[in-house]
Amino acid sequence: MTFNFRPLPVLSALSALILLGSATQLLAERELRFPVNPPEPREGQYVHVPPTLDELETSGMHPELQRVIRRGHDLFVNTQQLRGENVFNDMNCSSCHMGEGRLPFAGPVWRAAVVLPNFRPKNQHVNNLEERIAGCFTYSMNGIPPEYGSDNMVALAAYHQWLARGVPTYQLTDYYGRGYSIDRPDEEPSYERGQALYEANCALCHAQDGSGMRVDGTPHFPAVWGDLSYNWGAGIIRHHTLAGFIHHNMPLGQPYTMSVQQSWDIAAYINRQERPQDPRYTGDVHETRALYLDTFHVHGDYGTEQQGRLLGDHDNLGEKPILRPAVVRPRTFQ
Structure with a gap:
């Protein structure tokens, strides 16, 4: 299978040299696990190769x-x-x-x-x-x-x-x-192991403080927590979703170099950091978690005590001017 990728915007010369040097050192220190090919289709699975713009x-x-x-x-x-x-x-x-x-x-x-x-x-x-x-x-x-x-x-x-x-x-x-499938880890995901793995494998692109990388004001690698990241209602705040994404795709260009356990550990670390409020927020984080627990928040830590703080207990919307867009509304044909 072949896939088209859009190249990243061109970095300034100095930024490119710094990034290349850091990346080269990081790659030299990491013991890669090969092969890095995606899993083979299972019997009965529907395989589709999407068309290209060409x-x-x-x-x-x-x-x-x-x-x-x-x-x-x-x-x-x-x-x-x-x-x-x-x-x-x-x-x-x-x-x-x-x-x-x-x-x-x-x-x-x-x-x-x-x-x-x-x-x-x-x-x-x-x-x-x-x-x-x-x-x-x-x-x-x-x-x-x-x-x-x-x-x-x-x-x-x-x-x-x-x-x-x-x-x-x-x-x-x-x-x-179809998505970011991943097996369950052998051990309970660890915030502490995840922090060490993040600092060694992820911080180069996404920054030590999770704020991502910008060059001349333009985002090149997205923030993974903080005001400029996804909010508490995003699907990727579910640990299994982020762990699967990491396992199959990260670090960029080196898929499957993070084991299943490592991917879960990194997900636990990233998704226990603060980020903008869930747009469905009622004004009370415990109430909001309870309202959407079975359908969503059961898979994440929003509204729970982690590392001595209650996650999501705030009114911070990041840069967004309103909490809840008008389209976020229930619909029924009853």
Whole structure:
């Protein structure tokens, strides 16, 4: 399988030399575990290789539709262009959904285009594709989603559906590489082990204080905690989700070099740091945790005592001007 990756923006010469030197030293010190190929598909799994933008040019689609899909791709890999309007942290869609949203075990987004509308346990109602994208803006990008039916939302949805080209709709089956799957660890995840592993393997790109890396004011590696990171309602605050993402994808360019246990340990360390408030916050962290415990917070530490502090016990929204975007609302057909 081959996948397209969007190159990172060019660093200044000095920054590039510093980063290269630090990375080289880090790689020299680390004992890599090979092979680093992704798991083979299991019998019966549905395997899909998403089309590329090069294939779009010869697809026979209407030129205007091609332009919309390309716009969706541009927004997907550079969501920071919506900073201050729809995005209020240092994340892009491709920060979690890597390889332009195409890469297996890195949150490939094409599946959403063929299984939605569907019931979503997180918000306990039927979601369509635009609402699922809105959820990523609301939680992962600590943002305010584009309006449903807006140019940007249509473009992002069109890009998702382009990636799903050829996949049957509502084929509710076992999709290869659909998320961030990971086994349970042998030992209980350790904050202390996770801190040591983070400092040795992650801080080079994401900083000692979790604030990420910026060059000339532009985010190059996202913050993993703090005001510029995902909020307490993001899916990746669940330990198994972050652990799976780390195991399959991190450090960048060296997938599967973190063992299952190490991935869980790092996830425990990162996700026990503070970040902007869950947009569903009622004003009381214990009440909010209880309201969404079974459907979401049971898999994370929001609203619990960790390292001598009550996580999420604050009104901090990061850079976002409002707590709860209007689209975060219940829906029922009863």
